[in-house]
Structure formats: C-alpha cells, structure tokens
Amino acid sequence: MSIFEYNGSAVVAMGGKNCFAIASDRRLGVQLQTIATDFQRISKIHDRVFIGLSGLATDVQTLYQRLVFRHKLYQLREERDMKPETFASLVSAILYEKRFGPYLCQPVIAGLGEDDKPFICTMDSIGAKELAKDFVVSGTASESLYGACEAMYKPDMEAEELFETISQALLSSVDRDCLSGWGGHVYVVTPTEIKERILKGRMD
C-alpha cells in the first residue's frame, strides 16, 4: 500500500471557454475506514486561482497553509494578485525544495490568466509541472479519471456545460475507486463569478 493511497482522493480540473472548473471528492479515510465525508481538498488562493491537492491529508493541509503564507507576502509586496502561471511555478519550487523528503501530495492548479484565458496544470509530488489545455487529474482515482475525461471532454465549453461534464466525469470515476467518493465538490469559475456546488453521488 502506497502512502499516496493512505487517505484516498480524487481531483480533476477542466478548461472551458473563458472559464474553468475544478472538482474533488469529499472522502477522508484512513485506509479502509472512512472518517470524514466533508474533507476540503480544493482551496481558493484568490478570486482567479484555485488549487486542489490530492494525496496525504496532513500534507494537503500544511502545503496549503504554506502557499497562503507565500501568496499573502507576494500580495503585500507587489500589491497585486499572483497570476496562475506564476503560482504554479511557486508551487513547483516549494515542492522541489523538499526533493529528498517530499510533501506527499499532487497539486492541481486552475486559474484564469490574462484575457480570461483558463490555465490548468498538475504536478507530481516533487514539482514536475504538466501543463494541459483540456484537463488534468490527480489522486487515487486518476486512472479512471483519465478515461472518463478523455471520453467526455470537448473544447470550448461554456460554464454550465463544463459543470455537467466535470461532475459526470468525477462521479463515474470515483465510483470505480474504493478510496475516494462520498460526494463531490465542484467550483466553476468565470471572470464574473465563482459557483460552488456540492454533488451527491453514491455515498460510499
């Protein structure tokens, strides 16, 4: 049993037309036992950048707190919010700092860049960035997620259709993974609003 599969997780992000969606499951487990069904894996960095972290839950929380620290200082010194590309580079650098004793999580970063173009990327636990135009996945359900997203994704979807697609992809993938599930948490972000929705799927 790998340490990355200790708590169980599923995170996916998709890019649409001037919008993006990021979704995660809500289960927190200790191997086979479920101990929480409302665990937050996706966090807002600022109104246009979100990060979803899969993997060991303690590292998910600590890494997020460290990123808030760095981003707050950036905001105070530069008097502006971080661009998603810059933020991704920051996360990658922070992860590589711990190259020989890493944070056991895989982040998924999604944001709206200049001209409201969606930006999504994922990286491994030591900071290898992988940019994509369509979708990125991470967590114990990642293999199912790759399949589901590949089948369901179309480019340039609007916000509502994007929400439908990402929700279906997430729910069908976590159903095939015993360590993730218990509902879904979806954020759909457009230049004007952030819509947060909770999904109810197979509660197991």
Add this chain to the structure above:
Amino acid sequence: AETLQIVVSSSPVPSHANDKESYLWRSHTGGFGTTLESRGSCKRNQGIENQKKSERKVSSAVSNMSRRYDSRTTIFSPEGRLYQVEYAMEAIGNAGSAIGILAKDGVVLIGEKKVTSKLLQTSTSAEKMYKIDDHVACAVAGIMSDANILINTARVQAQRYTFMYQEPMPVEQLVQSLCDTKQGYTQFGGLRPFGVSFLFAGWDKNHGFQLYMSDPSGNYGGWKAAAVGANNQAAQSILKQDYKDDASREEVVELALKVLSKTMDSTSLTSEKLELAEVFLTPSGSVQYHVHSPESLTKLLVKHGVTQPAAETS
C-alpha cells in the same frame, strides 16, 4: 592608526593655558580636549571628571564629554542615556509627519508626504502608509529605507503567526514583536538603531480597534491619538485638546485633516501632499484597509474647509 610626532625644539609646548593662543588636542576617541593625553591618562581623567560632574550636578545637552558615548550604540552615557537612540529620534523629527486617531468604528491614519515633485513618477505604492496584513496597517515617519526593512519584517512575522496558529496575529503582539527587533539594535551587534517611528492601526477580535506608536528605542504604547514626525509635539497638544472619545470615522477624519493643516510646514494643503487611510469593519465583518484616492482626498479637503493656506501658528 595613531602617529606620534616628536618635535625637538626649544619653544614651549602649546597649551590651552597660554593666554595668546588656545589649542585643542585630538583625543584617541576622536573628540577634542584641552590637554594632550595618552589613553591611560584619558581614563584617569574620565574618572576625575565623572566625580567632578556628579559633584557639580551639571545637566548638559551634548557636551564634549558625551562625544565619548555616542560613537557606540550599545553603551549608556554617564547620565543614563542612549545617545544613538536619541539621535535617531532627531532624524525622525525632520521627516514628514504622520497622525493616527482612534474612532469608535475604525482607525484613521494620515501622513504628510515630504517628497513632492512634478518629476516624481506617481506609482500606486504609498510613501507613508503600508499594509502589514489584512487586519493591520501602519504609517511611517523617518528614514524610508529603514522603514522598508521593518515593514517587510513585520509582514513576515504576521504571516508566520498565521501559519502557526491559523488565525490573524493580534495587533499588540505584532507591534511587540517588531519592537523586540528594534530593541535588539540598541543592545547588541554594534549596529545603529532604525531611524523610524511607526503608527500601527489594526483590529483584532480580542480588543477591537487599536492604535500603537513605536519609536527607535523599541518602546511602544497604545494611544487614542498620536503623532510622529515633524511638529509632532504641536500636533499631540492639539490632539489632546480636541480629541473626543467615541467619535465616528468621519469626525475623526475631519479632526485629522484639521490638525495636520495646522502643524504642516507647507503653505497650502493639497491632496498630493497627503495620504489618508482608514481601517474599519465591512458590514460582512471583515477588516478593510482603505487608502483614499487623490480625488476623494480633494473632496474631503474642500468639505472640511482646509484647502486654504495653513493659518500662522505661534
């Protein structure tokens, strides 16, 4: 390096005692004295002079003797003063003033911009007011480069607390932690103190709105109204008379503008010479730090009738 010059001549050694000429000898500490002394005799004379001084009970300002005690920051003078810290406060007394006043529903900070020139590139960043964290801001008076270092330190300290405890750092603790840093420069390291005074304005859930003033010695105090920088004594005395408890933010802004217009050296008050910021709670309960735009400032100046040249003060 010290050089020893040996002169062989029949003329008498010049000394202060001669009527016609008076000479001052350079002493080893860099000051001047009336007799040629070696380091040893210097120390002996120090002891004698100290005795004489305590007998005479002379309270001097910066006398010749004090020159020995101001070259190092980390030693006391015989009168028990830290000269370097006092010189730092002198430097601040020449800088643009800043005033902070506590209101019932917020804190108001106002600063006088000393550097105004047509050639200056007006960027969005402020000269006198800085945000330390979402719930704390500060106004600065003194050497700007020193201020930048301390502001960065304060920002990192606030973030470290938030990282550790996952809640915003209480205002007094932030001020205390920064003042501990400043104090270090008055006790060890042989480095000079920071030439900055701060006015911290913030809110926390334990004590509500607070205003703190800190100086180069690392001392700080909580105030209802305080002034730092040029003419701060005059501003402080006007504040003492005119400050009212539980005033609203608008009344406090008016008071701040009036006090600054009376104590500022410049002949007229325009929005380019001022910076005005307020710390208050939004209806949703979060702390907001808002810096007024030049247009909004001009409107306020007109509204409170302070755009005319400042009246002559005694």
